[in-house]
Amino acid sequence: MRRIDLPLLWLILPLALVLAPHALALPLWISLSWLVFALVSLHSGKKTWPAWLKLLFSLAGVAGVLLQFGTVIGPQGGVALLVFLSGAKLLETRTARDRLGLLFVGCFLLVAYFLTSQSLAMAGYMVIAAGGLIAAMIANTQPKPDLRATLGTTGRLLLQALPLALLLFVLFPRLQGPLWGLPQQSAAQSGLSDRMSPGDFSQLSLSDEIAFRVEFATPPPSPSRLYWRGPVLWDFDGRTWQTRLAVPPNPIRAESVRQPLRYTITLEPHRQRWLFLLGLPRERPPSLPGLRSTLGPDLQWLSNNPLNQRLRYQVEADLDYRLDPDELGATTRVRTLALPDGNPQARALAAQWASQHRDGLAIVNQALSLFRSEAFFYSLKPPLLGENSVDDFLFVSRRGFCEHYASAFVVLMRAAGIPARVVTGYQGGERNPLGDYWIVRQRDAHAWAEVWLPNQGWTHVDPTAAVAPERVERGLDAALPAGERPTGLMTLNANWLMPLRLGWDLINNQWNQWVLGYNQDRQRQFLARLNPFLATWQGMAWGLAAAGGVLLLVLAALAIPRLSGKPADPASRFYARFCRRLRRAGMARGEAEGPADFARRATVLRPDLADSIQRITQLYLGLRYGDLDRADLLELKRLVGRFRC
């Protein structure tokens, strides 16, 4: 069996620790070639590879990454190339300096992984990986590193560095916004979209992913009134609802009625532009930290850029309000009455209602009572709909999810001459009593309708609530027929998991809010609470200098006493304690006085203690210069412990 190249192993293992999570996101060929490089370099020992071969490997890596990503820089291509090259470099790693360089690359790749995930679990894993890298740096300076001593030193270094790191983390001034353009990340994200076709929401309802979390500063409204307004869909093509043309930026004409609210939303990055709202905001649009946004006349709130980062914003709003109460603009009226051809049965029904009632509200109630009284079912698995999707749904299948009801309802209203549109967003949420905040998940995605009634303006109507009132009161699971409810141990509502799950969400929420979300605003807010001066640039600089200096002094002071240090060997330590006790009793041992002489002198002064003095001195001398063993050491410890003058 060959001897393993130990320094190389000390390099490869920590690097592998850092690269393992990358491997999940990287193309397989890169991870595999890294593994092959590592194994070959371990196996080939000191063999040198021809320069042309190494060059060939590097070029192949560059070419492969170019083919795969189209670029060799940036968060994806750059990381992929670096991983590949770090593998190729293993083949020609000979000196300590080579290895140190590769460990630096490891540090870089470790931090670069946070582009992919910043979860709590990943952070914990990376702490271990960072420890591995530091341990490898220590081992790299030594010909025969001792594993235990190296890990011990690593632990001490990291622990002693932690206060410094936290101090820098808290006080280092955060800058807003990217220094250069962030690349558009194309990863598909589940969530709302700007289109609504039959089947979209039932798909979403399978996802437990978190859309956003909400903290209410005012008493929260009842769950049935939690309609988080997202994209407003104006145009229907017979199958899909969307807003084909941007809504003209008319001023918002709205008035608040009652129930003021103040809440803070922490929105997970959904890579779209819309933001969610409850009620009519006082400030229009509400201010966002470092982002510009517009609030449309339909209260659709859009940021100017896609939301690629977790965003926290506070809104002051009124739950009850009237939108466009007095009159509706002509273009808006035309657009919210437009219907494509088809669905003759629905049109006929609506025309019949319109002829019966003059009052818009009566027509609305007529439609809701249709859903309520006829055999309509709320279901995640509705049958497929044909050409005239609304007719099919209203008169044939009668089974559907919120998008079916909202869509059919708006079509009926428009056919009856009442301006109407679809509003999508989220409804309800789950209250986490541990942290007193609400969790809104993708499964809470919902679609409802708005109709315009004279003197009332745009009025919120949820046809789904007519079919399945439980949906808005108690959530999706309560509303679904028993056969369609998710079952099993690991479902969200499994009772035994509930406290655990909510606790974990609380921790994650705090992590998101305070660690990941520690941006410029949070920093200023937090520091201002400590001291207003700290929230300024100068304050942070002074704070860093002062606290950093104090920390370093403390660390240095902690290091110094270990030098003057206590004697390394335990027998001397116990004997020194014994001498201290005697000194306190007025018998100090002279500089050049041997233990035996000292004992003789001490017994003369304190004949009452003669026995223990003699015994302790004997044991000490035996342990130091004789061949006494561990049992005698314990005896010495015991005697010194009991020794009193």
Added chain:
Amino acid sequence: MKLRALPYLPWRPPRLERGPVQLNARRLYILPTRSGLVFALLLLGLLIGAINYGLSLAYLFTFWFAGTAVVAMLHTQRNLSGLRLAAKTAVPVFAGESARLLLETENPSGLKRFRVGLTHPDGVNEEYDIPAGGKTDLVLNLTVAQRGWHALGRFGIYSTYPLGLFRCWSVLELSDANAMPFGVLIYPKPARDALPLPASTGADPDAPTRLIDGDDFTGLRAYQAGDTPRRIAWKSAARSQHLLTKQFSGQQGSTLHLNWSQTPEKDTEARLSRLTRWVLDAHAANLPFALTLPGRNIGMGVGEAHLRTCLEALARFGKSDATN
């Protein structure tokens, strides 16, 4: 990694110290190594990345790495601080041989010291671990071509432990217990070719030289560098695999005077080389001999101490003022 210029810091006045010297903060300097600077650049790059992508964890880990480097700086300094150094008397060697200069390094603390090394412009060195509460001899291997007292001069003691990002060092110039500058005595290089020893001449130094040609075989001894091949006992060497040199004595009872003026060479260094060769040969043959150099006479004697006295006289010939 050898920064050869370091022992010659311009701001440290030359000062010859008598050991032991304890290293403390006043003597220790620390600067980042080249790797340390690269690491700093790396951290700067990571920080810029963290700012750009707004990644809190990237900030946190970048700061943690930075903090670790700073703490490692303290550890590097602590790795040298408190060490007590004392020069040990070095064993003299012949010119051209490798001399080992030993520096006894005591670690009085309860903290093991790792990878402590010496630097000197001429020296090759290794790094040593020094156990807690123990002593280790740090070795500086020097090869000197010139005979005489070779003072080591300034040397550096350094460490880059634990991370290799910082290098802590101190510059010292030590003297030994005799207040001599720490160094090593270099004997002249023995002449290569073996001329026979000059004949003893009794009381008349002017009588013609009679060379003794080893008529009386007295025994064998282990081969020493510089022994003439003619005297190697090849037959016994073939049997024992060790080279042995035949020893001969001239006329018993005669006195051997090795005299400066008797050497065939006329150049000073060549004469010293020749005399060194003769002194070694005479000692090897166990002959009592006397050595006469201009200005220095060493009486008749025999044995190790006599040999050392003679070799030292040869090494220091003409240089005594410069060394003390």
